Amino acid sequence: MIAFAALLERLAFTPSRNMKIALLKEYFSMASDPDRGYALAAMAGTLSFASAKPAMLRALAMERIDPQLFAWSYDYVGDLAETVALIWQADQNESSYAPPTLTEVVETLRDITRTEVPAVITGWLDSSHVSSRYALLKLITGSLRVGASARLAKTALAEMASLTPDEIEEVWHGLEAPYTPLFHWIEGKGPRPDPKDAPVFRPPMLAQPLEGVDLATFTPSEWRAEWKWDGIRVQLVATPDGERVYTRTAEDIGKAFPELLTVMSDIGSQVVLDGELLVIHDDEVAPFAILQQRLNRKAPTAAMLRDYPAGVRLYDILFEDGEDLRSLPFDLRRARLESWFARVQPPRMTLSELIPFSDFSELAVLRENARSEGIEGLMLKKADSLYVPGRPRGPWWKWKREPLTVDAVVMYAQRGHGKRSSFYSDFTFGLWRTVEDRRELVPIGKAYSGFTDEELKFLDKWVRDHTVGRFGPVREIEKNLVLEIAFDAAQYSSRHKSGVALRFPRVSRIRQDKPADEADTLEAFVTAFL
Amino acid sequence: MDWLELKPEGLFCKPGNFYIDPLRPVSRAVITHGHSDHARPYHQHVIGTPETLAIMRLRMGEERAGAHQQALTYGECVTQDDVRLWLAPAGHVLGSAQVVLEYQGQRAVVSGDYKRAADPTCRPFEVVPCDLFVTEATFALPVFRLPDPRHEIAKLLHDVRLFPERTHVVGCYALGKCQRLIALLREEGYHEPLWLHGALLPMCQLYESFGVPLGILNSATVARKEELRGGIVLAPPSAIADRWARRLPEPVVCLTSGWMHIRQRAKARGVELPLVISDHADWDALLDTCQATGASEVWVTHGREDALIHALGQMGIKGRALRLVGYEEEDETSYGEAAA
Numbered sequence: 001m002i003a004f005a006a007l008l009e010r011l012a013f014t015p016s017r018n019m020k021i022a023l024l025k026e027y028f029s030m031a032s033d034p035d036r037g038y039a040l041a042a043m044a045g046t047l048s049f050a051s052a053k054p055a056m057l058r059a060l061a062m063e064r065i066d067p068q069l070f071a072w073s074y075d076y077v078g079d080l081a082e083t084v085a086l087i088w089q090a091d092q093n094e095s096s097y098a099p100p101t102l103t104e105v106v107e108t109l110r111d112i113t114r115t116e117v118p119a120v121i122t123g124w125l126d127s128s129h130v131s132s133r134y135a136l137l138k139l140i141t142g143s144l145r146v147g148a149s150a151r152l153a154k155t156a157l158a159e160m161a162s163l164t165p166d167e168i169e170e171v172w173h174g175l176e177a178p179y180t181p182l183f184h185w186i187e188g189k190g191p192r193p194d195p196k197d198a199p200v201f202r203p204p205m206l207a208q209p210l211e212g213v214d215l216a217t218f219t220p221s222e223w224r225a226e227w228k229w230d231g232i233r234v235q236l237v238a239t240p241d242g243e244r245v246y247t248r249t250a251e252d253i254g255k256a257f258p259e260l261l262t263v264m265s266d267i268g269s270q271v272v273l274d275g276e277l278l279v280i281h282d283d284e285v286a287p288f289a290i291l292q293q294r295l296n297r298k299a300p301t302a303a304m305l306r307d308y309p310a311g312v313r314l315y316d317i318l319f320e321d322g323e324d325l326r327s328l329p330f331d332l333r334r335a336r337l338e339s340w341f342a343r344v345q346p347p348r349m350t351l352s353e354l355i356p357f358s359d360f361s362e363l364a365v366l367r368e369n370a371r372s373e374g375i376e377g378l379m380l381k382k383a384d385s386l387y388v389p390g391r392p393r394g395p396w397w398k399w400k401r402e403p404l405t406v407d408a409v410v411m412y413a414q415r416g417h418g419k420r421s422s423f424y425s426d427f428t429f430g431l432w433r434t435v436e437d438r439r440e441l442v443p444i445g446k447a448y449s450g451f452t453d454e455e456l457k458f459l460d461k462w463v464r465d466h467t468v469g470r471f472g473p474v475r476e477i478e479k480n481l482v483l484e485i486a487f488d489a490a491q492y493s494s495r496h497k498s499g500v501a502l503r504f505p506r507v508s509r510i511r512q513d514k515p516a517d518e519a520d521t522l523e524a525f526v527t528a529f530l
Numbered sequence: 531m532d533w534l535e536l537k538p539e540g541l542f543c544k545p546g547n548f549y550i551d552p553l554r555p556v557s558r559a560v561i562t563h564g565h566s567d568h569a570r571p572y573h574q575h576v577i578g579t580p581e582t583l584a585i586m587r588l589r590m591g592e593e594r595a596g597a598h599q600q601a602l603t604y605g606e607c608v609t610q611d612d613v614r615l616w617l618a619p620a621g622h623v624l625g626s627a628q629v630v631l632e633y634q635g636q637r638a639v640v641s642g643d644y645k646r647a648a649d650p651t652c653r654p655f656e657v658v659p660c661d662l663f664v665t666e667a668t669f670a671l672p673v674f675r676l677p678d679p680r681h682e683i684a685k686l687l688h689d690v691r692l693f694p695e696r697t698h699v700v701g702c703y704a705l706g707k708c709q710r711l712i713a714l715l716r717e718e719g720y721h722e723p724l725w726l727h728g729a730l731l732p733m734c735q736l737y738e739s740f741g742v743p744l745g746i747l748n749s750a751t752v753a754r755k756e757e758l759r760g761g762i763v764l765a766p767p768s769a770i771a772d773r774w775a776r777r778l779p780e781p782v783v784c785l786t787s788g789w790m791h792i793r794q795r796a797k798a799r800g801v802e803l804p805l806v807i808s809d810h811a812d813w814d815a816l817l818d819t820c821q822a823t824g825a826s827e828v829w830v831t832h833g834r835e836d837a838l839i840h841a842l843g844q845m846g847i848k849g850r851a852l853r854l855v856g857y858e859e860e861d862e863t864s865y866g867e868a869a870a
Contacts, residue, residue, distance in 0.1 A: 010689075012793070013802050019693065019782075026692060065672060066844070072837050073673045077792055086673035086791070130677070421771045421783060421800050473798055 001128065003031055004039050004102050005135035011147040015417035020148050024156035028183075037178025038106045040157075042139060044150035046177055049109040051142035052117055057084050060122060064089050081137035088133055090126045097127040103178070105136060151249050161186040166203035166389050169250045174198030199237040199244040202272055202318050202326075203389035206248070207379060207396035215360040223380050224330060225355040225363055228398055229313055230288050230376040230489070231278040232295065236312060238264040238271055245277075255299055257310045259348060267346050273337075274316035275352070278374060279308045285374030288503065289491040311348045314341065318387060326387035333387065367401050376488065377401040403486035404529060405508060406431070409441055409519045410481045413463040414474050416448065423456055424463035424475065427507070429483055431498070433522040441479055442498040442522060450486065450506030458510065482511040482519045490529035498522055500530065531662045531827065533613075533633050536852055541640065541664070541831075543631060546613035548577075550629050550640045553856040559596070560615065562642025563626035564589065564705055567857050571595065577602055579617055581625025581740055585705065588736055604653065620644040621655035622809050623706030624737055630658050638662040639823060645808065646815040647679060650713040651706075651742045655819070663825035666857075667833030668810040669788050672841075676788055676812040679710075682805045683718045686762075686784060689803055694760045697778045698803070701767035701785040704730050706809050708764055709737045711786055712744045714807075715762070725750035725758055727765035727774065755779050771800050788812070817841060832857040 007027045014020055028036050041047045061070055061084045070087065077083040100108075108120060121140065125133050138144040154168040168182075174195030175182055184190030233248040243264035245254040254261050257277070279286040279294065290308050294300060300308075317337040318326055325333050334354070341351055355378070357363050367378050377400035385395035408429035416425035426448040430441040451459065462481060469476035486508035493501035500522070533544050540552035548558035555572035562568055562578075564585030569578075576583065576596030580603065586595040602608060604627065607616045612634070617627035622643045629640040639660040646655055669676070690698050702708045708730050715724070723746040726734065734744055750763045759779045769775060770783050788808030789795040796804035811819060820828050820842060827848045830838055832855075839849030 006685075010803070013796060013804065015802070022692065066841070068840055069672050069837055072834075073671050076671055077673055078794060082793060083673060086675070089672075130675075415771065415800060417800060419780075421781075422773055422775050473800070 001100055001102050001105060001132045001136065003027065004035070004042075005131040007039070008135050008138075008144075008146060009131050012145075014147070015421075016419075017152070020152055021156045021159065024148060024153055025160055028156060028160060028186075033180050033183060034178030035102045037180055037183060038102050040153055040179055041106075041177035042102075042144055043146045043148055043153045047106060047139075049106065050114055050117070052121065052140045054080050054141060056118060056121075057081065057137060057141065060084070060118060060125070061087060081141055081143065082134060084125075085130055085133035085137055088125050088130075097123070099128040099132055100124045100136075105139065106177075109140060149249075150251070157182070157186050161188070169201050169203050171195050171200065172250065173200040173244065173246075173252070197239050197241045199239045199242045201235060201237070201244070201246045201250045203250075204233065204235060204248045204274060205316075205387050205389060205396065206391040207381075207398040208391060208393050210380070210397040210399040213397065218360065220357065220359050222383050224334075224383055225357055226315065226352050226379045226381070227355070227370070228376045228379045228400065229276040229278060229285065229352070230374050231276040231285075231291055231313075234275060234277040234312060235318075236260065236264055236271070236273040236275065238267070238269060240270065253295070256294060256297060258300070259305060259310055260312065263346055263348050267344050269340070269344055270319070270321050271317060271340065272319035273312070273314055273349075274318060275312040275314040275349070277310060277312055280311040280350075281309070287374070287491055288489065289493070289501075309348070311350065313350050313352045315352050316387065329384040329386060330381050331383045363399075367399060370401060375401075400488075403488060403508070404490070405484050405486050406444075406525055406529075407482050407511060407514060407519045408444065408485050409479050409516045410477060410483055411441055411443055411479060412474050412476055413459075420456075423460045425456055425460070427459070427483070429485060431520050431522040431525055433498075444496065444498045444500055444522070444525070445485070445487075445502045445505045447483070447485055447505045447507050450508055451510070455507070455510055480516050482514040482516055483507050484509040484511050490525070492530060500526065531636060531638060533636075534631070534638055534662070534664075536854075540854065540856075541852070543610075543613060543633075545633055546610040546615065546631070548575075548610060551642065551857075553854070558610075560629050561586070562620065562629060562640065563622055565623070565643070568642060574598065575600065577608070577615070579603065579625040579627050582627065583625075584736060584740075585625060585733070588732060589705075618656045618658050619653035621646065621649060621652060624652045624709070624740060624742065626652060628656075628658060630660070636661050638664065639825075640664040641666070641819075643668070643810055644819070645811050646819065647676070647808075647812075649710050649809075650717060651709045651737060657819065657822045659824045661825060662827050662829065663820055663823045664829045664831060664852075665816065665820060665838075666810065667816065667830045667835050667838045669808065669812050670816055670830075670834035670838035670841075672813050672837075674788065674791060674813045676791060676808055677806055679714055679807045680718065682786075682807050683711075683714045686803065686805060687715075687718060687720060689782065690760070690762060693782060696780040696782050697758045697761055697763055698784055699763040699765055699770050699775055699778055699781045700805070701770040701783075701787075701801075702730075702764055704733050704766060707786055707807070709734060709742060709744060710809065711764065711807065712747070713742065716743075716745050720762075721745060722761065723748050725753055725761050725763040727751060727763070727769055729766050729769075730764055750777075817845070820847060821845060 010023055073087055074083045155165045158165045158168050171193045181193045185192050235246040237244040243261050245257050245260050279290045294308055380397040382395045408431055410427050411430045412428040413424040414426040416423055428443050428446050430443040432439055433442050463477055466478040467475045468478055485505050487502040487505040489503040491501055535542050539549055539554045539556050541550045548560055549556045550560045551562055551568040552559050557574040559573040560577045561582055564582050569586050571590045571594035573596045575598045577600045580601040583599045583601055602617050604617055604619055614632040616630050618630055620626040620628045620642055631638045637660040639658050643666050644655050702711050725748050728751045734747055775781055782802050784803040784805055785801045786805045786807040790804035791806045828842055829850045829852050831852050835851040842849040
């Protein structure tokens with residue numbers, strides 16, 4: 001537990017991806033089995049045991065500490081598990097016992113009954129130091145935030161064995177904690193784990209943005225065009241061992257979309273399909289914000305299932321009845337997809353239509369006029385392209401429509417992280433609105449990308465020279481600089497004071513030429529984009 | 531105890547006609563230690579340890595450090611009118627002292643800032659039995675049970691070994707924390723040259739002149755960027771994540787402070803490697819010390835006085851909050867940066 005706790009602590013404060021990978025590699029090579037496998041499971045969120053409720057932790061702490069002192073401390077720290085970890089006074093007799101290993105914690109919690117939990121936890125807290133107590137309490141309350149995604153942990157494992165992360169992904173979902181065969185394979189002590197009939201994830205093929213490419217050099221007849229739908233790219237898998245819904249980063253989101261699992265199980269077909277997850281109302285694709293609400297829930301309510309039904313627009317087929325189709329050219333896979341679809345007629349699924357065209361200028365017009373909900377732009381796929389995992393340059397292009405823009409005023413700034421920790425690089429910007437005859441700025445979003453290094457230097461200096469107030473790490477600045485903000489879509493949002501939110505906002509230009517008074521109004525924004 | 535009273539200028543000893551760590555210029559001042567919230571300029575007559583007086587002269591210049599300075603070594607007594615006064619080590623920074631006052635058979639100890647943890651750069655805190663003990667309460671919450679500083683140094687050195695291509699920049703106050711950090715690193719076997727921000731060097735030289743060895747210290751400000759790679763750079767907390775730090779190759783931002791014990795504090799500062807090293811007494815040390823003095827009454831100058839007074843009450847000790855405004859929390863804005 002000590003090494004795991006130290007790893008968690010370091011990861012939590014490290015913004016750099018490369019450093020996180022280095023820390024993970026160090027841990028995975030130093031820790032023993034099955035500890036490291038349970039650590040990996042904790043990061044991937046695949047551990048399961050009866051978790052403890054916060055009320056129980058509080059009650060345990062109260063047995064040892066004055067309630068008033070506890071209340072002041074909790075008020076100061078603001079996090080229950082952290083407060084208990086810090087405040088815990090070990091029973092002197094117990095503290096001489098060896099602290100529990102991660103394996104002991106995981107396996108004990110899996111096997112004991114709920115009534116035994118408090119006594120077991122008390123013993124562990126007594127024999128552990130503060131950082132282990134913190135990790136332990138976060139783990140058992142099910143609120144462990146690792147500061148490293150499952151994908152990052154797999155990347156670290158892959159690097160240890162000169163594999164690609166995708167090679168780990170292909171076996172991952174056939175394995176379970178504590179992943180001992182995986183570690184043996186990584187260290188060259190065992191064979192590659194065979195997923196057999198497990199519904200494993202297949203790394204998807206991704207497209208490059210269409211930049212620095214001259215479409216005039218392309219032969220239209222060699223290309224296929226589809227709409228680029230604004231949902232979540234998913235992989236649907238059905239094998240004899242079960243059904244899964246994966247995101248393109250291998251996250252299993254089936255529980256959030258049980259209606260899709262039902263369909264996959266009902267169709268009785270063994271397939272791996274590639275498509276876009278969308279909420280579809282009467283054949284209309286709902287805005288991304290609606291899908292977001294479904295994604296935010298681990299399990300949907302009955303009302304959500306009724307009001308926001310999920311569907312999948314199919315792009316591709318990877319496997320059919322055990323046959324790997326990935327080495328077939330796009331046109332042949334498409335034919336297989338269409339014939340499978342016609343034969344099975346799966347509910348909740350639709351085919352992504354191929355858009356006929358004879359030259360690219362036709363497509364350009366379509367792309368610019370595509371302002372309907374749910375369309376982000378176009379996809380161009382080479383007719384003979386094989387299904388290659390990763391993001392190869394050449395066979396597939398995404399041709400997004402031009403971003404929307406708004407002229408907003410910078411209101412607050414905050415320093416970035418890692419390499420940007422000395423630069424004010426996170427900007428909150430707002431639009432004008434009139435309340436009781438008074439004009440005021442109301443924040444509509446934050447941007448921390450889109451600028452060049454030179455522009456960042458300018459913005460950093462501007463912030464420092466025009467600060468009018470400080471709130472902890474946040475600087476309020478003179479409302480005098482206009483930024484042109486590019487964004488992909490606008491939506492209503494109850495989380496923001498302005499009532500609106502932007503998708504993927506970034507700084508597209510610094511408008512020093514524009515007086516702040518002439519920045520856009522919230523009213524005009526709503527009229528134009530909502 | 532009615533011969534010590536609180537005035538707008540600070541804590542005042544009526545029969546001796548002097549203040550302790552006054553917040554405004556006064557005619558007679560006894561200074562516990564050199565941090566700028568306790569040692570302020572323009573007093574007429576200043577009493578302090580030779581180290582504290584030297585620190586004051588370094589930081590504010592001869593003219594501002596008191597028109598007349600009177601040095602008092604630890605244990606040396608002076609009688610001021612009917613008050614007997616002497617200084618005892620407080621273990622906070624070099625020269626830091628508790629002010630012991632005896633009058634009409636009663637003894638009061640004004641401890642200033644203090645700590646009980648080991649510090650190779652200053653004399654350890656000595657418990658002086660007394661009737662009234664005046665204490666700080668910077669870390670007076672039971673969540674502040676601070677770890678052994680050697681553990682924190684080991685954490686830093688492990689990280690330096692793990693990421694040899696990066697530069698560890700450690701934020702620390704110019705007076706006290708910086709020299710203690712250096713001495714702890716040397717104790718743990720790190721004898722490479724350390725790279726210092728210009729604001730830290732003069733105080734280190736002063737420590738060395740008082741016989742505290744610190745090893746090889748180089749200026750980070752004039753160093754070539756590549757020289758710093760893999761090394762440890764010390765800088766005031768305000769510089770570690772600001773423009774000054776852009777001269778460092780791939781910095782790992784570290785900060786030494788008792789506040790680093792709380793995750794949110796470390797997160798909010800953008801610190802990558804929080805090092806929990808404090809020059810203040812933690813919760814256990816505060817309670818132990820108050821009890822060990824045998825004082826029946828404890829006055830709390832600044833900090834989390836509510837929690838400390840509550841806990842003292844349960845131990846049968848009467849507490850009183852002075853709420854002295856002007857003594858700062860151990861934080862970035864305060865005493866680290868004034869070093870000239």
